[in-house]
Amino acid sequence: MMGQILRWFREHPDQYISGEQLSKQLKVSRTAVWKQIRQLRNEGYKIEAYPKKGYKLVEAPRQISAVKIASMLKTVSFGQQMKCYERIGSTQTKAFEWAEQGAREGAVVLTEMQLSGKGRRGKTWHSPPYKGLWMSMILKPVIPLQFTPHLTLMIAVALCRVLRQQNVEATIKWPNDIMLDQKKCAGILLETAAEDERVRVAVAGIGISVNLELEDYPEELLKHVTSLKIATRRSWDREQLLAYFLNEWETLYLLYMAEGFEPIRGLWEALCCHIGQTVEILTVHGVKKGKMLGINSLGALKMEQHDGKQLEIYSGDLKNPF
C-alpha cells in the first residue's frame, strides 16, 4: 500500500489528496492510510497535511547515487560493479545470488534499507532507510579457509583509517567492531562458500551507521550503538564516505595479497582500543579475563592471564573493559 501512495504522489506532483480519497482509492480504512503516511514520514518523506486539502509530498529522501560514487572511485575492481536497491531483505543474500550468476570480485550490493539485516552470531542488524551504508562485497581471494578472519580485520582497519583521515577518533574493538565514544557505529559480517578447504567466494557485509539520529534507534540499542552523525554532530556525505572506504580497502587488499597479513596486523593493533588493557572475553569455554596483548597471525586475540599464562582466543565476545 505504501508503494501505491508513493506512486500517486509521484504521478501527481504538487497535488493534494485527502485521507478520504486515498482510503477510497486504496480500499482501506482512514486509519490504515494515516498509519502508512506516518511510516513514510519515518522513512524520511516530508509529507505535509493541510486542513481541508489533504496530504502533499513536499520532499522525498535523497537516494544514494551510484554515479556519484563511481566518479570518486580510484579502484581497479572494488565498487566497479554496483547494484543499488531501495529496500531488500539483506544485501548478503543478494550478493551471494549475484556471485553465483558470475559477478566479478569487488562487486558491491548496496541498499537504502534492509528488512532483515543480519548481524554476527545470528543477531539482526538495524538498517533503517536513507541514513546508513548497508552493503556487501563479493570477494574471491585465493586463500585457505582459516585465513578468512584476515579479511574482516582488514576491512575494520580500512574503515577506521578512513574515519581517522576525516579527524574522527574511531577505534577497533576485537575482532571487528568500529567504535566511536565507546559505542559501536559499524559492524562487519563475513560469510563464505568454501570448497576443498579454500574460499570459493566470500561476501563481506558492512553496516555503517552514518546519518542515523537518536530517534532512529530503538531505546534498547542506544546504550551500545551510535552513528557518525550523533558522534560528530554533523551530517556525512554517504557517497564520499563509501568511495573513500572502497579506495582504502582495495589498497589494503592488494597489500595483503602481496605481503600477507603481517602489515595489516600491525595496522590493526595500532587502531585497537584495548591493547594493554584488562579485558573479559565471553567464549564457549566461559569468561576469560586478562591483559590484551594483541592478535596473532590468524587474528586470534592474545591475552596474558593474571598468573602470567598466555592464551589465544579465536572466537568470542569482548565485554567492555572495567
Ligand code: BTN
Ligand atoms: C555485526 O554484527 O557487527 C555485523 C553487522 C553487519 C551488518 C551488515 S549491513 C550490510 C550487510 N547485510 C547484512 O544483512 N548484514 C551486513
